[in-house]
Amino acid sequence: MIPRRIVPNLVAGLASAFLLGACGSSTAAAPAAPAAPASSAPAPPATSAASTPATGSGPVSGSPDTVTSVTARTLNGVGIVVTDDRGLALYRYDKDQPSPSKWTCSGACTKTWIPVIVQDSVQTSGVEKSLLGTVHRNGRTQLTLAGWPLYRYVGDTAAGQVNGQGKDGEWYAVTPAGKKSAG
Template sequence: MRSTRTTALLAAPLASLALLALAGCGGSAEDSKDGGKDGAGKPAAKPGATVSVRAADSSLGKILVDDSGRTLYGFTKDKPGAGKCDADCVAVWPALTSAKDVKAGAGTDAALLKETKLGEGAEQAVYGDWPLYYYVGDATAGDVNGQGLDGEWFVIAADGKLIKKAS
C-alpha cells in the first residue's frame, strides 16, 4: 500500500511538469525566439501587440530599429522579400515577427514595409527587399554588434539599403 501511495504522490508533480513542458512548445515565433524574452532580457512583444519599425541615429548613421530601439539587420543570402535563415541561423538571428501588421514609424517609408510568410500563420517583417532580423549579441538598444558579421549581416538604412561600412 505504501508504494502505491508513493507512486501517486510522485505522479501528480510529474504530470504537472509534463504539462508545463508541453505548454512551452506552443506559442508564436515571437514568444519562442528567446524564451519569451527579447535580447535585452525584457519580455517579448505580446501576441496581438502592435510592433513598429523606425529610423534611429547610430554610429553607422540612420538605421532601422524596433519600438524598443533594438537594431534590425538584413542577411545578404536572403532573396528579395524571402528569408533564407534556417533554424540554426534563427537561433542567433531571430526574425522580427508579429501577430499584427508591423507599422512604419518615424523616419521610415511605409511603402517599403511588407511582410512575408514564414510558415503556418507566422509572418516576418520585410523592409525594402530585406527580411528583418535581430542579433542575440545586441544586449541593449542601439547596439550594432552584428554589423558585418561573416560578411553577410548588415544594418538597414531608412532607404531600405544595407549599410556595409564597419561599426
C-alpha cells in the same frame, strides 16, 4: 435543440482548425499564399514565401519577438538605421532575396539571427511605410523592408547596439531605404 449542438460543434471545429494551423515545420518554407496588398500597387507573384504589405495603424502586443513599430535612428558607427520598438537594430542578410521576398536563414541560424515577427500592424517613424511588407515564415509573419526579411541579432542586448554589423560579411544593419549600412 439543434442550435445548442451547432455552437459547441462550431467551437470544437474552429479550435481544431487553429491547432492544426499552428502545427508546421520549422525548417521548410510555408506554402504559397495569395498576396493581400493594402495599396493600389500590384501584388508580387506568389512564391514559397509569399510577400504582402504590413499595414494598419494600431500597436499590437505580443511575444518578445514581435514588433509594433520601426524607427530610423542614428547609431554610432553605422549612421541612420532602422530599429524596433525597443531600440534594437534590425538587420538584413545578403543570402535572402528581396524580390520576391524570400528568407534563407533557418534552423540554427534563427537562434543567432531572430526573425522580426509582426502580428498585425506596424507604426513607422522615419521609415517609408510603403517599403514595409511581410513574408510568411512557418505559420508566422516576418517583417520585410524593401523586400529584405528583417532580423535582430542575439548579441545586441541593449538599445543602440549594432554588434551584428558586418558579421560573416553577410549581415548588415538596414537603412530606412532597405540598403546595407555602410558603417
